[in-house]
Amino acid sequence: MSASITISNLSWSTPDGRTLFSNLDLGFGAERAGFVGRNGIGKSTLLKLISGDLTSQSGKVSVNGNLGILRQAVEVSPDGTIADLFGATENLAILRRAEAGEATGEELAVVDWTLEPRIAGALGRVGLNTEHETPLAALSGGQRTRASLAVLVFSEPDFLLLDEPTNNLDRNGRRAVIDLLAGWRVGAIVVSHDRELLEIMDTIVELTSLGATRYGGNWSHYRERKALELAAAQHDVAGAERRVAEVARGAQATAERQARRDQAGRRKSAKGGMPRIALGGLKDRSEGTSGENARLAERRRAQAIEAAAAAREPIEILQPLSVVIPSTGLSANKTVLKVDAVTAGYEPDWPIIRDLSFAVTGPERLAVSGPNGCGKTTLLAIITGKLQPWSGAVRIMVDYAMLDQRVSLLDPSISIRDNFRRINPQANENACRAALARFMFRADAALQVVSSLSGGQLLRAGLACVLAGSTPPSLLILDEPTNHLDIDSIEAVEAGLRSYDGALLIVSHDEAFLENIGTSRSLELSPEKPD
The missing domain is CATH 3.40.50.300 (P-loop containing nucleotide triphosphate hydrolases)
Known part of the structure; x- marks a missing residue:
């Protein structure tokens, strides 16, 4: 069976009761999927649920295959080396003894003569050209991130789970990560706000307060599709809101016509000549008509408002960040x-x-x-x-x-x-x-x-x-x-x-x-x- 990740009816709420997602259904195969969405919407939480770092509150996450997980924070032992990061220190020591003719028979039986070139190859794929004896403390934060990514590549996982992999990386480091994923032929799920990285994704999954939506293609394709969908939804909302206004105007016009008829009836009755019983009947019919008109208007108004709400449902109502900066008055020659x-x-x-x-x-x-x-x-x-x-x-x-x-x-x-x-x-x-x-x-x-x-x-x-x-x-x-x-x-x-x-x-x-x-x-x- 080919490797896959299946998310079924998944729900998750924060400890304070805020729902991040509800009844979520997603599936992933041998593809590069980019998760996008606002800060705090649940992207990293969803990644932790897939990796097993969190247990789902309801629903299920099924993983068929091996996961390689890169988290935002890379923990570093103060006296560790790159070999320790690969979990290869003891095996490399056996290799050194074998090369020196000092290994035991048992060690010779398990020695991995390909270990060093495989480690070097994994480091090279992320653009990190350093020796495995290099202390982790000597690496910058970006270099440690790249070394951790090399460990994942070395383990040959079926899926990479990457949380903001280009954060804190320099230009060469970012390019190395982008090049690695551009050539990645198995599964990868990437949480990122790096638009250049998202351009090489096969699919974009947008998380909003309304749920998750999958868009085939890269970042640019997602933006084009999103713009078209929003324009269509906004057109539907505008039409539904016009209908609400039309219903309100129609109800007002009906009420005004009825009021004019009632006023004419009152003037006629004031002139006399109409039996009292007939006057009572006119009054009852007038009140009945007014009441029926009001009920009909209310039904139409409720239906129009309901239709407008349904039209708004595809649009996540967000107040965008508005950065308005007053003038500094700085002179061009200062x-x-x-x-x-x-x-x-x-x-x-x-x-x-x-x-x-x-x-x-x-x-x-x-x-x-x-x-x-x-x-x-x-x-x-x-x-x-x-x-x-x-x-x-x-x-x-x-x-x-x-x-x-x-x-x-x-x-x-x-x-x-x-x-x-x-x-x-x-x-x-x-x-x-x-x-x-x-x-x-x-x-x-x-x-x-x-x-x-x-x-x-x-x-x-x-x-x-x-x-x-x-x-x-x-x-x-x-x-x-x-x-x-x-x-x-x-x-x-x-x-x-x-x-x-x-x-x-x-x-x-x-x-x-x-x-x-x-x-x-x-x-x-x-x-x-x-x-």
Whole structure:
């Protein structure tokens, strides 16, 4: 029997009772399926239910085949090596003894002479050219992710389950993962907001509050189909709402005609000449007609409203993230940032950045790129004063804000609302709530304590507190801003940053994001080696 994953009548609710999905039915074979949807909609939860990390509350997940699972967090032993990650340390030791002629007969019977080239091949498929003795502690976070993916490839699973596999990877790492999946010929289920990665999927599964919908084809095909479906559904809704209005107008016209007839009858009776019994009969008929008209109008109105509700059902009613940024007033000729012959690092005689000079003038958009470990985060620490350069100078000539990956400018112990008031002390309560609402923190959502937020919510809160005030900073520094945002939020942030008239300094490996916000130039860093 060929490998397959079948999801039948699956339901899941969070501990606080919020339903993520109900009566879900899906099936997967030898295909690459991309899961998309808003943050918090249940993509990672569904992946955990498939992997067995969670037990279904109702329904069933059937897996026929072997799973290889890559999770967002890669746990690393402080003294482990790549060989430990592959579970091959003892077997490699036997191989060394066999090569030296020191292996026992029992060891020679089980020695795997193909082990080293197979490990090297798996590492090469994810673009990681390193020895199996390399300590895991010596790898960057992105390199550890790639090493973990190599372990999955090495195990030859029937299905890969990947949760945001390109997060925290540099451009080469992202390309290696994309190339690996482009050539993958068995099953893969990928949770991702990486639009470039989603372009190589065979099918897209969209999770919404209405359930799961499968779209054959890649990301671009999904977007085209989605746009057509939404346009058709919106057309149906508009027609149904017109019918509601027509029914209301018809009922009003009928009521007005009946009122005019009743008024004419009253005038006639006031003139006299009609027997009392006849007058009573006219009154009863009038009241009966009015009542029947009202009941008929109510039935038609209820039917029209029901039809309108049915037309709306295919459309998930969401309030989109609205990023509206006030003007900074930054002059086109103003020198914003100047880095002059800077050399810096953390260990003596091992500079991470050497003799670096550049400037940002006016509303420039500068992307800082380079492989993991080349010094991008170090550069931001130098610019913001967290790390002092060994030589050279850094000057920022305007007000600025820095959003790192932890959004550390926010106080984790207080609410989003209190952080906004702290960062924007001139804003009154109404302005505060209106600004936060534009970033989807409405009513009690604005009172959430920052430490309780998910990664996507955290960045959204940081953007709200920094950009939604009356006077945003003239320089905005962003460190991998798209790592934890869903695609709808990324596109909304892109739209907002396109309208931002300040200077941008951005560390990002998301080429689509950099292109969409109009990056004007790039600064490529290269890793320094010890002398």
